[in-house]
Amino acid sequence: MTKNQTPKILTIAGSDSLAGGGLQADLATFNEYGLFGLTAITSIATITTTDFKVFPVDTDVLATQLDSIRLVDQLAAVKVGLLVNLDQVKLVSDFLKQLDLPIVIDPVLAVKEGDYQQQEAFIDFYRINLLPLADIITPNLSEAQLLTDVKNINSREDLIAVNQQLQALGIANVFTKGGQRLAGEMALDLWSSPQGNHFFEKPKLDLLTDINGSGCTLSAAVAAGLAQGLSMEEALRSAKDFVWAAINHSVNLGDQLDGNSVWPAGQRLVNKTQ
Numbered sequence: 001m002t003k004n005q006t007p008k009i010l011t012i013a014g015s016d017s018l019a020g021g022g023l024q025a026d027l028a029t030f031n032e033y034g035l036f037g038l039t040a041i042t043s044i045a046t047i048t049t050t051d052f053k054v055f056p057v058d059t060d061v062l063a064t065q066l067d068s069i070r071l072v073d074q075l076a077a078v079k080v081g082l083l084v085n086l087d088q089v090k091l092v093s094d095f096l097k098q099l100d101l102p103i104v105i106d107p108v109l110a111v112k113e114g115d116y117q118q119q120e121a122f123i124d125f126y127r128i129n130l131l132p133l134a135d136i137i138t139p140n141l142s143e144a145q146l147l148t149d150v151k152n153i154n155s156r157e158d159l160i161a162v163n164q165q166l167q168a169l170g171i172a173n174v175f176t177k178g179g180q181r182l183a184g185e186m187a188l189d190l191w192s193s194p195q196g197n198h199f200f201e202k203p204k205l206d207l208l209t210d211i212n213g214s215g216c217t218l219s220a221a222v223a224a225g226l227a228q229g230l231s232m233e234e235a236l237r238s239a240k241d242f243v244w245a246a247i248n249h250s251v252n253l254g255d256q257l258d259g260n261s262v263w264p265a266g267q268r269l270v271n272k273t274q
């Protein structure tokens, strides 16, 4: 039997039982990119109409998962999603420092699925110690506000100010997502690299409901593109198109739950399900 050379990619993330975001979105995205996805689970998030709860995995359980992943040959990229306490941030920082491959960090510090928001002491440590280990970070508007002094983000100039502050921490690439939250007809995001600023825009899909998992899917797609050897610009372009299609084919889980869950496989499979 010939050796299967499918590239391997890791997500360090939480589980979302409703499978809009979290490692479920990451694995679905990795599959669509033709990659073999591995997971190190940090937590289990449960979402109901009234509640967003996060149950952390014990630090030693996360550490053992990372130990087993250290045994894997030729990992092609890593994506980091939800980390829930300082011990996890320290552990993951030590793990990332030993790697020489593309690292994408989605700073999940606040979620639209509930009133979950990290404390200031956590955010300070996370900003200084973890984020500079990334090749690119992908905050949404709420996270950009938590990570910088820019407290009102309403314009292209505000996005530029946010990205400048984050780059000053030693993060080469920052991709801040205006997304649904930023007013206007377009879903507008800003990529800032050492070469300058570049806006990405696509028509805003007219959603009658919230959309769950768009940020996880975008960052997983960026990591997948980098794992395949795309340049940062190519990976971002591909990811922006990919998440747009995943939102366009999002799934409604029922009247008792708010929001649609993105479906990374939707574009490929939709004709088969109709």
Ligand SMILES: Nc1ncnc2c1ncn2[C@@H]1O[C@H](COP(=O)(O)OP(=O)(O)O)[C@@H](O)[C@H]1O
Binding pocket: 112, 139, 140, 141, 177, 178, 179, 180, 181, 187, 188, 189, 202, 203, 204, 205, 206, 207, 211, 213, 214, 215, 216, 218, 240, 243, 244, 247
């Ligand atoms: N209604 C929408 N139509 C099209 N693209 C969207 C829409 N909402 C968000 N996006 C895009 O989805 C990606 C994820 O952004 P966002 O939803 O803001 O992330 P998060 O889930 O972290 O809050 C970004 O590229 C954003 O522009």
Ligand SMILES: Cc1ncc(COP(=O)(O)O)c(C=O)c1O
Binding pocket: 013, 014, 015, 016, 017, 020, 021, 022, 023, 044, 045, 047, 081, 082, 108, 111, 112, 113, 211, 212, 213, 214, 215, 216, 217
């Ligand atoms: C485990 C986990 N990570 C991350 C997120 C953030 O998801 P989104 O892509 O909607 O920002 C969620 C949201 O439900 C989650 O449950």
